[in-house]
Amino acid sequence: MFKLLRYLKPFTWSVVAVLMLLFFQAIADLYLPTLMSDIVDIGIVKGDTQYILRVGALMLLFAAASALFLVAASFLSAKIATGLGRNLRSLVFSRVESYSLHEFNRIGTASLITRTTNDITQVQQVVVMMLRMMVSAPIMCIGGLIMAVSKDAELSLIFVLVLPLLAGVILLITRRGVPLFRAMQVKLDKLNLVLREGLTGIRVIRAFNRLEHEKKRFSEANSDLTDTAIKVNKLMATLMPFMMLVMNLSTIAIVWFGGLRVDHGDMQVGDMMAFLQYAMQIMFSLVMISMMFIMIPRAEASAVRINEVLDLVPEIKDAAGIEQTQDKRGLVEFRNVTFSYPGAEQPVLSNISFSAGPGEVTAIIGGTGVGKSTLINLIPRFYDVDSGSVLVDGVDVREMSQESLRAKIGFVPQKAVLFTGTIAENIRYGKENATDEEVKQAAAIAQASEFVADMQDGFGAVMAQGGANVSGGQKQRLAIARALVRKAEIYIFDDTFSALDFKTDAKLRAALKKETINATVLMVAQRVSTVMDADRIIVMEDGKIADMGSHKELLKTCQVYREIVSSQLAEEEIA
Missing domain, CATH: 3.40.50.300 (P-loop containing nucleotide triphosphate hydrolases)
Known part of the structure; x- marks a missing residue:
C-alpha cells in the first residue's frame, strides 16, 4: 500500500495543506472542553455572566474554525484521492498497453479489468480516509490523553486498561481480515471472468442450449464471492459494537469515579465534564483508527495487485531503433527461427528460414495447429523468438522500435x-x-x-x-x-479470406494484386484457391517448413501439399 503512495508526489503541496488544516482542526477541538470547563468552574460557580458570554463566544469561534478547517481538508483530500485514482488508472493502462501477449495471458483480461477499476477504487477510498484521519485521529488521541491527564492524573488510569484492550482487538480482527480481503479480490476476478465469457459467448451458449449451465457457473462464482464478503463483513462488524461497548463502559466508569472524586473535593465539576469530553475524543479517535483498519486490509490486497501490474516488466523491451536502408523496403527474412510458448514441452516453430520481398505474395498453408499464425505474429513482434532472428529491411526486429516496426505493417488478424x-x-x-x-x-x-x-x-x-x-x-x-x-510496406493477412465467399475472395485478391504491387504480402490461408497464384507457397507441417515453391512445383515435390489440394479441388481443377 505504501509503495503506491509515492504516486502522491504531484499532490505534495495539497497533502501538506490537508495535514496543516487537520492539525489546526484537532487543536481547535481539543481546546473546546477546556473552555467549557472554565465556563462551569469560573463563570457558573461565580455567577459571572460576562465571563460566560465571552468564553462562550470564544467557543463558538473555535467550533466555527474547526468546521471550516474540516470542510477544506475534506474537499482537498477528495480531490487528491480522485487525482491519484485517475493517475493510477492511466499508469496501469499504459503499462498493460506495453505488455506482450505473454503478460496478457499470465494475468488475464478479466483480472486486468478488475485491477484497473475495483482495485484502484479501493485504494482511492482508503487514501481519502487516511488523509482525513491519519493526522487528526493521532493528535486527538494523544492530545486528549495529555489534556485528560492535566485535568486529573488518577482518573486517567482508566485509559491504561481501555486502550491496550482496544488496540489488541483491532490488531486481531485486522490480521484475520487481510487474507479474506485478498481472497475477495481473486473471487471478484473469477466473477468478472464468468460474466465476460457469458456475455461475449452468448450466441454459442444459446446455440448449444447451455443457458442453465452458464447460470449455474455464474451463481457459483457469485455465491463464492458473497460468502467470503459476508464472512469478512461479519468479522469487521464485530469491531464497531465492541468499540461502542468499551466507549459506553468507559463513560460510566469516568462518571462513577469522577463523581466520587468531585464528592471528595479532589476534582471540580467542570474538570470532570472536560475529562469526559476528552475521553469521548480519545474514544472517537480510536473509532476513526478502527475504521481505517477496516478499510486498509482490503486496500492493501488491492494495492498488491496493482503493484503486480506496475512492477511486471514486459518481456518485449522496446529498442531505440535503427535506420533502415532505402533499398530493402518491405523485405522480411526468417533465419533459423525457433519459438515455443511458455510451459510448452515442444517448440511450436523449429528452424524456420525463408525470405519475402517487395512485389511478392508469400502464402503459408498447412493443417490446423502447425504454427502458421504464430509464425506471422513474430513479424510485428507480438512475441520474441527463442533462437534465430526475424529481420525486416535487413534489421532484426528486436533492434527496431516497436512503433517504427509496426508503422511498416498493415495487419489483418484472423478474428x-x-x-x-x-x-x-x-x-x-x-x-x-x-x-x-x-x-x-x-x-x-x-x-x-x-x-x-x-x-x-x-x-x-x-x-x-x-x-x-x-x-x-x-x-x-x-x-x-x-x-x-x-x-504499408508489408501486408499480413492471417486467414483473412476464410469468411468470404469464393466470388468475393477472387475479386478482392485481384484488386489487392494491383494495390500491393510494390509491397510485401504474406498471407495465411486454408483454401488452396486463395494461394494458387502466390509467388511462393510455404507448406507447414508440425511447426516446420515441409516444402516451399509455386503451386505447380509443390504439386510435383510436396506430398503434404498434394494431400491438401486433393482434399479441396477436383482433378480437373488440379490439372
Missing part, C-alpha cells in the same frame, strides 16, 4: 476486431489522417463499398460493440480496408 464508432473511423484506425477519398478507395479494394453504400448513413454508419451489426464477412472486409488505408 476481425472492430471498435465502437463509425465505419469511416474504423477504417481510419489504420491511418488517422486518411482523407475521405483514401477511406473510400480502401473500402473499394476490400470489396466493402457495396454493403457500406446500402447502410443508412454509409461511411457514417455507427458500428455496434465488436461490430455486432455486420456479418463476419463484412467485418473481415472492413478490417482489410483498415490495413490497406495505411499504404
Whole structure:
C-alpha cells in the first residue's frame, strides 16, 4: 500500500495543506472542553455572566474554525484521492498497453479489468480516509490523553486498561481480515471472468442450449464471492459494537469515579465534564483508527495487485531503433527461427528460414495447429523468438522500435476486431489522417463499398460493440480496408479470406494484386484457391517448413501439399 503512495508526489503541496488544516482542526477541538470547563468552574460557580458570554463566544469561534478547517481538508483530500485514482488508472493502462501477449495471458483480461477499476477504487477510498484521519485521529488521541491527564492524573488510569484492550482487538480482527480481503479480490476476478465469457459467448451458449449451465457457473462464482464478503463483513462488524461497548463502559466508569472524586473535593465539576469530553475524543479517535483498519486490509490486497501490474516488466523491451536502408523496403527474412510458448514441452516453430520481398505474395498453408499464425505474429513482434532472428529491411526486429516496426505493417488478424464508432473511423484506425477519398478507395479494394453504400448513413454508419451489426464477412472486409488505408510496406493477412465467399475472395485478391504491387504480402490461408497464384507457397507441417515453391512445383515435390489440394479441388481443377 505504501509503495503506491509515492504516486502522491504531484499532490505534495495539497497533502501538506490537508495535514496543516487537520492539525489546526484537532487543536481547535481539543481546546473546546477546556473552555467549557472554565465556563462551569469560573463563570457558573461565580455567577459571572460576562465571563460566560465571552468564553462562550470564544467557543463558538473555535467550533466555527474547526468546521471550516474540516470542510477544506475534506474537499482537498477528495480531490487528491480522485487525482491519484485517475493517475493510477492511466499508469496501469499504459503499462498493460506495453505488455506482450505473454503478460496478457499470465494475468488475464478479466483480472486486468478488475485491477484497473475495483482495485484502484479501493485504494482511492482508503487514501481519502487516511488523509482525513491519519493526522487528526493521532493528535486527538494523544492530545486528549495529555489534556485528560492535566485535568486529573488518577482518573486517567482508566485509559491504561481501555486502550491496550482496544488496540489488541483491532490488531486481531485486522490480521484475520487481510487474507479474506485478498481472497475477495481473486473471487471478484473469477466473477468478472464468468460474466465476460457469458456475455461475449452468448450466441454459442444459446446455440448449444447451455443457458442453465452458464447460470449455474455464474451463481457459483457469485455465491463464492458473497460468502467470503459476508464472512469478512461479519468479522469487521464485530469491531464497531465492541468499540461502542468499551466507549459506553468507559463513560460510566469516568462518571462513577469522577463523581466520587468531585464528592471528595479532589476534582471540580467542570474538570470532570472536560475529562469526559476528552475521553469521548480519545474514544472517537480510536473509532476513526478502527475504521481505517477496516478499510486498509482490503486496500492493501488491492494495492498488491496493482503493484503486480506496475512492477511486471514486459518481456518485449522496446529498442531505440535503427535506420533502415532505402533499398530493402518491405523485405522480411526468417533465419533459423525457433519459438515455443511458455510451459510448452515442444517448440511450436523449429528452424524456420525463408525470405519475402517487395512485389511478392508469400502464402503459408498447412493443417490446423502447425504454427502458421504464430509464425506471422513474430513479424510485428507480438512475441520474441527463442533462437534465430526475424529481420525486416535487413534489421532484426528486436533492434527496431516497436512503433517504427509496426508503422511498416498493415495487419489483418484472423478474428476481425472492430471498435465502437463509425465505419469511416474504423477504417481510419489504420491511418488517422486518411482523407475521405483514401477511406473510400480502401473500402473499394476490400470489396466493402457495396454493403457500406446500402447502410443508412454509409461511411457514417455507427458500428455496434465488436461490430455486432455486420456479418463476419463484412467485418473481415472492413478490417482489410483498415490495413490497406495505411499504404504499408508489408501486408499480413492471417486467414483473412476464410469468411468470404469464393466470388468475393477472387475479386478482392485481384484488386489487392494491383494495390500491393510494390509491397510485401504474406498471407495465411486454408483454401488452396486463395494461394494458387502466390509467388511462393510455404507448406507447414508440425511447426516446420515441409516444402516451399509455386503451386505447380509443390504439386510435383510436396506430398503434404498434394494431400491438401486433393482434399479441396477436383482433378480437373488440379490439372
